[in-house]
Structures are given as structure tokens and as C-alpha cells.
Amino acid sequence: MKTVYYTCPFVPKELIAACGLLPMRSVPALQADIRIEGMCSYAAAWLEELEQRVDSGEDFIAVFSTACDQMRRAFDLYHQSEQSSFLLNVPSMTTENSFRYYVQELRRLEQFLCSISGETPDWRRNCRQTANKVELTRPNKAIAITGGPLNSMIYKSIERLLSEGAAGVVFDATEGALTPELVGIDAAGENDPLEAIARIYFELPAIWRRPNNSYYQWMAQACNAAGADAIILVRHVFCDLWHGQGPELSKRLSVPVLELNVDGQGELPVAAVSRIEAFLEALG
Amino acid sequence: MKMPPEQITLEQWDKRYPLLKAQGLQERFYGGPLGRHAEYGDTRLRSLKLDNSPAALALWNLLLSENERLHRARAEGRKIVGTMKDLGTVPVLADCFKNVTAFYPDGAWWTPCLMEQNEGLFESASQYGFDESFCPVRAMVGAFINGEHFPIPDALICSTGAICDDVSAITQKLVQLGFAMHWWEMPRRRMPDEGEESALLPCGWKAPRVQVEFVQAELAGVKSVLEALTGRQLVTKDLRRGIQRANGFRRILNELRLLVYTADPCPMGSLEMLAAEMLALHYCSDYTEATLVLEALLDEVGERLLAATGVLAADTARVFWVNPPADLRAMNLLEECGGRVCGTEYLFAHTLAEIREDIEPLEALARTALADPMVGSTHERAEYICRQAVRFGAEGVVISRIGGASHCAVEGRVIGQAVRDALEIPVVETEIQTLCDSADSQLRTRLEALVENIKQRRSS
Numbered sequence: 001m002k003t004v005y006y007t008c009p010f011v012p013k014e015l016i017a018a019c020g021l022l023p024m025r026s027v028p029a030l031q032a033d034i035r036i037e038g039m040c041s042y043a044a045a046w047l048e049e050l051e052q053r054v055d056s057g058e059d060f061i062a063v064f065s066t067a068c069d070q071m072r073r074a075f076d077l078y079h080q081s082e083q084s085s086f087l088l089n090v091p092s093m094t095t096e097n098s099f100r101y102y103v104q105e106l107r108r109l110e111q112f113l114c115s116i117s118g119e120t121p122d123w124r125r126n127c128r129q130t131a132n133k134v135e136l137t138r139p140n141k142a143i144a145i146t147g148g149p150l151n152s153m154i155y156k157s158i159e160r161l162l163s164e165g166a167a168g169v170v171f172d173a174t175e176g177a178l179t180p181e182l183v184g185i186d187a188a189g190e191n192d193p194l195e196a197i198a199r200i201y202f203e204l205p206a207i208w209r210r211p212n213n214s215y216y217q218w219m220a221q222a223c224n225a226a227g228a229d230a231i232i233l234v235r236h237v238f239c240d241l242w243h244g245q246g247p248e249l250s251k252r253l254s255v256p257v258l259e260l261n262v263d264g265q266g267e268l269p270v271a272a273v274s275r276i277e278a279f280l281e282a283l284g
Numbered sequence: 285m286k287m288p289p290e291q292i293t294l295e296q297w298d299k300r301y302p303l304l305k306a307q308g309l310q311e312r313f314y315g316g317p318l319g320r321h322a323e324y325g326d327t328r329l330r331s332l333k334l335d336n337s338p339a340a341l342a343l344w345n346l347l348l349s350e351n352e353r354l355h356r357a358r359a360e361g362r363k364i365v366g367t368m369k370d371l372g373t374v375p376v377l378a379d380c381f382k383n384v385t386a387f388y389p390d391g392a393w394w395t396p397c398l399m400e401q402n403e404g405l406f407e408s409a410s411q412y413g414f415d416e417s418f419c420p421v422r423a424m425v426g427a428f429i430n431g432e433h434f435p436i437p438d439a440l441i442c443s444t445g446a447i448c449d450d451v452s453a454i455t456q457k458l459v460q461l462g463f464a465m466h467w468w469e470m471p472r473r474r475m476p477d478e479g480e481e482s483a484l485l486p487c488g489w490k491a492p493r494v495q496v497e498f499v500q501a502e503l504a505g506v507k508s509v510l511e512a513l514t515g516r517q518l519v520t521k522d523l524r525r526g527i528q529r530a531n532g533f534r535r536i537l538n539e540l541r542l543l544v545y546t547a548d549p550c551p552m553g554s555l556e557m558l559a560a561e562m563l564a565l566h567y568c569s570d571y572t573e574a575t576l577v578l579e580a581l582l583d584e585v586g587e588r589l590l591a592a593t594g595v596l597a598a599d600t601a602r603v604f605w606v607n608p609p610a611d612l613r614a615m616n617l618l619e620e621c622g623g624r625v626c627g628t629e630y631l632f633a634h635t636l637a638e639i640r641e642d643i644e645p646l647e648a649l650a651r652t653a654l655a656d657p658m659v660g661s662t663h664e665r666a667e668y669i670c671r672q673a674v675r676f677g678a679e680g681v682v683i684s685r686i687g688g689a690s691h692c693a694v695e696g697r698v699i700g701q702a703v704r705d706a707l708e709i710p711v712v713e714t715e716i717q718t719l720c721d722s723a724d725s726q727l728r729t730r731l732e733a734l735v736e737n738i739k740q741r742r743s744s
């Protein structure tokens with residue numbers, strides 16, 4: 001079974017599975033420097049990961065999305081390779097017109113994937129549900145994380161620093177970590193399974209939504225429910241969309257916000273380490 | 285007495301102005317000596333070489349008086365509409381309403397250059413998180429906050445979706461700062477799938493019909509916003525008239541471009557041509573005046589062609605210019621280095637193309653909006669640039685990178701490679717800063733090298 005790699009949470013893994021392919025969300029860990037000056041380090045990291053897969057002879061499919069300009073441009077660069085790829089147009093707005101467009105796009109994706117797998121969509125096919133909900137005991141200092149996507153190495157570094165400062169992550173709302181709650185949804189039992197799934201995915205909060213109120217509403221609820229004392233906002237160098245949102249977060253949520261820049265290296269930058277330590281100290 | 289064509293300094297212009305007046309120069313209400321703009325703050329003019337014709341004088345006066353004219357329009361009771369990002373489509377709709385004046389607040393992009401960063405717009409933007417990792421459009425934040433440039437519009441209309449991250453992030457911030465915004469969605473243009481119904485777009489592109497229908501519905505929403513603002517329903521006849529007006533304007537501009545970019549010696553400098561092309565975006569807030577200015581430029585160029593005169597030496601190296609330069613002086617610099625601009629793609633090729641008049645007006649506008657070179661793939665834009673470079677006989681290409689712009693990092697690579705592969709002509713890709721003086725010698729060296737390369741290739 002071929003693997004379909006994607007990064008955008010608006011690419012429904014259930015759809016990929018229904019088409020007889022293996023969905024795999026990529027969380028690239030960049031080892032090298034940013035490849036192109038001015039390019040978002042995460043988008044660059046993903047390109048690099050895909051290139052490595054191509055070089056290793058792996059036969060796979062890459063699904064990009066139009067969520068931000070940087071990813072659209074990354075697709076333009078990648079699209080030159082012979083490897084199968086698809087650009088999913090995810091609308092920025094949440095109007096009905098945009099929703100209908102999203103459904104059309106998912107149908108195109110379905111067609112594309114089925115043309116590769118040679119299967120017809122079967123919504124009874126299970127896809128691996130990644131358990132990203134862990135019951136946590138509330139730490140002394142409860143920290144929520146949001147912002148650009150994190151690779152596991154950086155995530156673990158942040159977790160370690162937090163625990164050294166008697167703090168802990170109460171939830172991870174970084175890009176891509178939020179996936180819709182599909183428990184209790186029987187897509188196969190719906191008249192139009194694709195549209196039913198689309199409706200749920202379309203509601204996902206995202207910083208690039210215009211306007212992006214739903215992201216802040218979601219964050220407020222989540223912070224309340226988890227009793228978050230502070231937020232760490234991660235920003236990839238050259239990502240404009242998370243840039244400048246720190247003040248808005250602290251204004252709307254009335255909690256301190258630490259903005260951290262990550263520069264595309266696999267590890268947390270040294271400056272970021274000391275900033276986290278100072279932030280925790282200030283939290284008391 | 286008519287002077288031979290020449291590029292002169294602001295100081296020279298201020299000496300020339302009273303002489304022209306004494307000879308009976310007639311000006312419109314925004315006329316006057318150019319030096320006054322520098323006194324009011326547009327000090328970059330002092331570093332530029334400007335065309336010495338009355339037509340160019342009117343062009344600069346129109347451009348540099350825009351904020352003043354917008355305030356005046358507000359005082360006259362006109363509704364001021366700030367349109368953002370789509371570059372050229374919503375203003376055509378707005379122009380269909382008699383009491384609406386539309387402009388692009390994102391035009392504040394140029395203010396820090398014109399005012400040599402003495403106006404503090406970048407600093408103000410930085411306070412809101414928009415530092416130099418954003419393109420010069422961040423100046424718009426400062427302009428909204430201090431209200432010292434354009435009047436705060438009665439309505440803001442901004443395209444979203446397949447737009448640059450810079451404008452997306454900044455306009456979201458404006459909403460958070462309390463400026464109401466009507467967004468409309470622009471999907472990323474894609475090639476029609478096999479067997480899918482498609483529509484032909486300006487600039488020779490194609491899009492699936494579903495995308496045209498989608499954008500048409502979005503533009504219908506924009507039309508409703510304007511109707512609610514003005515209390516006036518727009519009928520098809522009005523829309524057709526607006527499109528015809530736009531096409532009339534675009535035809536004059538295209539004639540001017542064709543004459544200037546193909547004639548030898550070059551009859552009009554690249555700086556004036558950049559300014560003229562920008563008029564197409566929203567007629568610099570005044571359709572009638574912008575048309576008069578363009579017609580005067582066309583007449584001037586026509587006379588120069590007849591007299592076989594120009595502002596540059598004959599046989600100058602022909603360069604195709606990609607993206608607007610953050611510093612206007614860069615255009616002069618190319619000419620000082622022995623080059624000339626023979627074609628351009630300033631991010632708004634779709635605004636130069638005529639809008640279809642034989643189909644439903646909103647569909648025609650949707651097709652035009654979808655032809656925006658920035659909403660499609662970088663490869664399509666590169667291919668368009670190659671086509672245009674061939675059309676205008678370019679011997680080299682300058683890709684002027686815009687610092688912080690979300691599209692530039694990848695675009696420069698793709699376009700540069702496409703030009704080298706397809707046309708086998710030299711390419712210079714270089715970032716041009718808002719004030720390029722500090723990097724002047726480096727930029728000069730690169731442009732000189734390009735010109736030299738072109739000349740060598742001619743003789744080999």
C-alpha cells in the first residue's frame with residue numbers, strides 16, 4: 001500500500017484511507033540549514049524530507065495544501081519532481097461558498113488518489129487514529145503550546161525545559177497537531193461520506209483563516225478547560241502568518257505569551273532555551 | 285519652446301517649471317512645481333532623474349497628490365473604498381458607482397521610499413510585530429494607525445486565499461485593530477484537469493470553469509457590499525460601462541508600453557513607465573485625470589518617435605524587469621549603467637489585459653481576477669515572463685527581489701531558471717532595498733555586469 005504524506009490538518013486522513021492508501025502526517029525534522037533564504041523553515045524542512053524519500057527510491061504521494069503562500073510556493077518547487085503530488089485548495093474563509101469549494105477539492109483529491117490506488121472509495125476502511133489526547137495531571141505551571149508545526153525533537157526539548165521549571169504542556173495546538181474529533185462519526189453510514197467528513201474538517205481552527213476568530217475562540221475554550229497559565233507561541237522564521245499574533249493571544253486570553261522563533265534547525269535554538277527558562281522564572 | 289527630451293533632477297525641474305508656466309503651461313487642479321512634494325516630505329524625488337516633459341510633470345503631480353485628492357473626495361461627500369491585494373479588479377467594480385472613490389491602501393508600500401523613511405511607518409509597523417521579515421507593505425499598518433497619509437476608508441475590501449502571506453497577516457491585524465474588512469476568497473488558480481470544463485483567461489492562461497464560477501460568486505458579494513455602502517443597485521449596464529472604461533484605459537496604456545518598450549532610442553524613462561503602469565491599478569483614484577495624463581504621455585512619446593529622439597542613447601541594452609523595485613531609484617540606476625527597460629511584469633499583468641466585453645460582466649471580472657500572476661503557479665508566471673521577454677526583444681532580465689515578501693524566495697529561483705533555460709539570456713536576481721543607497725555600489729556593479737554581458741553577447 002502506498003503512503004500518502006501530508007502536513008496540513010485539512011487533508012482528511014479518512015479520505016486517504018478510504019481510497020486504499022496509507023495516510024501519514026509528516027512532521028519533518030530538519031537536519032540541514034534553511035535551504036532558501038526567505039522560505040519558511042518548516043516548508044523548507046518538508047521539501048527536504050520529501051527529497052530524501054525520493055532519493056531513497058521510495059514510491060509515495062505528497063499532498064500539499066494552499067493554506068499559506070509559503071506552502072503553495074513549496075509545492076511549485078516540489079512539483080518539478082516526477083513524484084506524484086497534489087495541491088489541495090483549502091479556502092481561507094468559512095462561508096458556504098468556500099465550503100462548497102472545499103468539498104469540490106476533496107472530490108478531486110479522492111479521484112486523484114483512487115486513480116493511483118486503482119480502488120474505489122470505501123469509507124469502511126479504517127485509518128489509524130493517532131491518539132493525540134493524553135490524560136495529564138495538571139502541572140504546577142500549565143503551559144499551552146501553539147504556533148507553527150513542531151518536530152518531535154523540538155517538542156521534547158520544550159517539554160524537558162518545562163519540567164525542569166516545574167511546568168508542563170497541557171495541550172499542543174501547534175499547526176497540524178489539531179485534528180478533528182471524529183469519534184462517534186460513522187462516515188460510511190452517511191449519504192455522502194465525503195461531505196460529512198468535509199464538514200467536520202472545515203470547522204478546524206487555523207491561524208490563516210480569514211477572519212481567524214474561530215482560532216482564538218477555540219484557544220480560549222481550550223485554555224479555560226485546561227487551566228493554562230501561559231502560552232508558548234512557536235514561530236518559524238519567515239512565517240508571516242504567526243508573526244505578530246502574540247499580542248493578540250495575550251490580549252484575548254489574558255495569559256502571558258512567550259513568542260519563540262525556531263530557525264529550521266532540528267534542535268531548539270540556544271536563545272530559545274534561555275528565553276523559556278526566563279519565562280518560567282517570571283511566571284513564578 | 286519645446287526642450288529636447290532629457291532626464292533631469294528635481295532642482296532642474298524647479299528651474300524649468302516657471303519657464304514652462306511663462307510659456308503658458310496649462311495644468312489641472314493638482315498641478316504645480318514638483319519641488320513642493322519634496323518639501324512636504326517626498327524627499328526621494330531629490331535623488332531621482334525625471335523626464336523633462338509637461339506630460340511627465342502631470343504624471344508625477346497626479347501620483348504624488350493622491351492622498352490630498354482622497355481627502356478632498358471625502359470632503360465632497362464621496363465614499364472612500366480601500367481595496368486591497370487583488371490589484372486592479374475591485375476598482376473596476378467600484379468605478380461603476382458614481383459617488384465612490386477607490387484606492388489601494390497597500391500602495392503605502394511606496395511611502396517609506398518616497399519619504400526616505402522619515403515618516404516612521406516601518407517603525408510603527410514594528411511595534412505591531414511587522415518587522416523587516418515583511419515586505420514594504422507593512423508600511424500600511426503605520427498609515428492606518430497614524431491616519432496621516434490616506435483617509436481611513438468608509439469600507440475595506442480585501443481578497444484572501446491565494447494571496448501573499450504578508451498582506452494576509454497584516455490585514456488580519458488591521459481587523460484586530462478595529463478596522464472592519466470585507467474579505468473575498470481567491471482560490472489558487474490551477475490548470476483544468478483532463479476533460480474538465482475550462483475557461484480562457486487574460487494573459488493566455490486557463491482555469492477550470494468551477495473556479496471562474498466561484499470567483500464570480502465572490503465578486504457578487506463585493507458588489508453587494510458596494511451597493512449597501514452607496515445605497516445604489518448596480519445593473520448590468522453600469523457594469524458593462526465600467527468594464528468599457530477600464531478597457532479604454534488599458535488600451536492607451538498598452539499602446540504606450542508597446543511604443544516605449546520597442547522604440548529605439550528609448551522615448552521615455554523606466555521610472556515614468558513604472559508610474560504609468562501603476563495608474564492601471566485604480567486610476568490613481570481619478571479615472572478622468574489618469575486618462576488625461578496617459579493620453580498626454582502617449583502624445584509626448586509619439587512626438588519623440590517622429591523626431592527620432594529619446595531620453596537614452598540608441599542601442600542601449602534591453603532589459604526585462606520583474607517585480608516592482610522597492611526603491612524607485614533602481615530604475616534610474618539601470619539606465620545610468622547603460623541599460624533600459626524593454627518590458628515589465630510588476631506583479632499585475634492581469635491589470636494590463638483587456639477585460640472581456642462579450643460575456644456576463646461579473647464573469648468577465650472573475651476571469652480577469654483569476655489571471656493575476658500571483659494566484660497561479662510560479663511556473664506559469666515564469667512562462668509568461670519568458671513569453672513577454674521574447675515579445676519585447678529582451679537581452680537580459682532583472683528579477684528584483686522584494687525583501688520579506690512571502691513569494692520571492694521561490695519565485696526568483698524558478699523564474700531565473702526558466703529564463704536561462706528557455707531564452708538563454710543573462711539574469712540578475714537581486715534584492716532591492718527601500719533605500720538602495722547603502723547597497724548602491726553593489727547593485728550598480730551587478731547591473732553594469734549585466735549590461736556588459738549583454739553587449740559582449742551582441743558582439744560575439
Ligand code: SF4
Binds near residue numbers: 041043
Ligand atoms: S509555519 Fe507558517 S509559513 Fe510555514 S507552513 Fe506553517 S503557516 Fe505556512
Ligand code: SF4
Binds near residue numbers: 448450451658689
Ligand atoms: S510585494 Fe509581494 S509580499 Fe509584498 S504586498 Fe506585494 S505581493 Fe504581497
